[in-house]
Amino acid sequence: MAKTKKQPRPKAQTPRGFRDYFGAEVRARTEMLEKIAAVYHRYGFDALESSAVETVEALGKFLPDVDRPNEGVFAWEDDAEGWVALRYDLTAPLARVYAQHRNDLPLPYRRYAMGPVWRNEKPGPGRFRQFYQCDADTVGAASVAADAEICAMLADCLEEVGIPRGDYVVRINNRKVLNGVLEVMDVAEDQRDAVLRTIDKFDKVGEAGVRELLGKGRLDASGAYIDGVGLSDEQAAPVLAFLTSKGGTADETLANLTAAVGGSEIGAQGVEELRMMADLLAAQGYGPDRIVIDPSVVRGLGYYTGPVFEAELTFDILDDKGRKRQFGSVAGGGRYDDLVKRFTGQVVPATGVSIGVDRLLAALHEKGRIDQTARGPVVVTVMDRDRMADYQTMVTELRHAGIRAEVYLGNPKNFGNQLKYADKRGSPVAVIAGGDEFDKGVVQIKDLILGAQIAENATLEEWKDRPSQYEVLRADLVAKVKEILGS
Known part of the structure; x- marks a missing residue:
């Protein structure tokens, strides 16, 4: 078989x-x-x-x-x-x-x-x-008022969660401006996708890199040669003017963008929408310390139809090689x-x-x-299996007082394992009661956080002055646990 x-x-x-x-x-x-x-x-x-x-x-x-x-x-x-x-x-x-x-x-x-x-x-x-x-x-x-509102709300969200003003900037642009630039470039339809892909690399390769990629091509960091789009300097000029049009103020940037789109009607419409957004945001108190017009923002080239925006965190972090770099983008969106x-x-x-x-x-x-x-629950330890109902009563009182708590439900035979369990859970307090405590109407309450700190750092004399375990009346269980948690 x-x-x-x-x-x-x-x-x-x-x-x-x-x-x-x-x-x-x-x-x-x-x-x-x-x-x-x-x-x-x-x-x-x-x-x-x-x-x-x-x-x-x-x-x-x-x-x-x-x-x-x-x-x-x-x-x-x-x-x-x-x-x-x-x-x-x-x-x-x-x-x-x-x-x-x-x-x-x-x-x-x-x-x-x-x-x-x-x-x-x-x-x-x-x-x-x-x-x-x-x-x-x-x-x-x-109305672009809806786009401006989204940008203001995004700034509020970042500050609400703990990113302070000065550590972020919401950058806005408009896809219609880019469409206007493409219009005045006078490039063939089959070249437009290549131009858009090149524009999207501005953050990585900069102005010089984009200039090369719009022209004959360039060597990348690995030494490989990347073919360019093949545009003349005159054709590439509007793109470079668009990408480098950010000025010291919103008015300067808008003037530079107006020049970049030339006589394009759709481009002029995009610039005007940016102007309206800037005015609306300024009226609400969202100045350039939080929200700026930035033509280098290019998102979802085949997706967005008007304003686009991106939230960038500006503080430095260390990369895997220990080099400083900015954290970068954490949010983005636009009109679709x-x-x-x-x-x-x-x-x-x-x-x-x-x-x-x-x-x-x-x-x-x-x-x-x-x-x-890790913030674990208060652990009610079990010294006597026959008193499980009493332990459950304790934990219920704690829970009804709004305190996260549980009864130890593993094998109670080894008490040391119960305290190890509480430590692994990150529990702040352990409640201890055996036969002697029940007879006297008291409970032992062990401050596990303070106990760990004393065991690690304190001398024997400090142990005497800073007890980490308390005996209290059973009726005072909840009050004492609240006191310890509050400290």
Whole structure:
């Protein structure tokens, strides 16, 4: 008789590009999202939780860096729905939600959304296939006042979570200005995509690098030669004038942009929209110390139709090689007036912003604004299994007083293991009561945090002056635990 082949055990590991989040990380993210949600709510936005799964048709061709709608996403074929996929952002679902429920929604519709998104892309250091986004969008408002409001709200969010003024800047630009520049360049249609890709490299290669890439080409850092677009110096001049038009004041920048777009009507419209946004923001007290016009901001070249904006953190951090560099972008967005049109056939103006939650959390950690210390519950230890009802009564009293608490539910035989458990949980206090304590109507309360500090740093004399364990009346249990937690 053939021996049954034993099935191998599954490997206990996360799939590539995914990770697990534990208590302190989850708590830090939740607290940060609550602060951002409070700002969104204060601005009049309503929460929306949309489906994590959308039809591939609904997602459309707005995926990052791909041409086919079922690439870049985690998709599968459903018998009833056809191809469906996990959402890759929170904006495409918003377009579907608005188109589906527009008769029941107010116009403009202002919503915020927070949650995980999934992208089937190659993972790398700090780049995961599942990550959190935190969005706010206004659908149905054509005025750039809606864009200015989003920028002001973004600045408020950064300050609310702990990024001080001076450590960030919200930079704004307008896609119409770029369209005007392309118009006056007089380049062939098939060259425009190459020009746009080159413009998008300005932050990496600078003015000289863009000049070379628009012309014959350049050597990259590795020594490889990159072919250029092949434009003449005269053709490339408007692009360079556009990218380097940031002046000392908003008025200077706008004047430089006006010169860069020449006689282009769409370009002039973009410059005027930037002027209106600057005036609106200044009237609300958002000056250049927080929000500036910056022509180097180029986002989602095939996606945005008007104003675009980006929040950049300006403080220095050290990279893997110990070199100083600025932290960089943590949020971005802009106006996208064509997204809902895919469903309705009608242009529906929309603008919004997306905050990269993981990036912002990393920034707050760099600034020392996040306490990642594990905060465990008060642990009621078990000295006598027969008194479990009494221990449960204690923990219930603590919980009813708003104190996070639990009874030790492992094997109580070894008391030392119970205290090790409390230490591993990061518990601030342990409650101890055995037969003697119950007979006397008292409990022992051990301050675990102070005890650990004394054991590590204090002399024997200091032990006498700073007790870390107290005997109190059973009736005073809650009051004493509150006193210790408060200290």
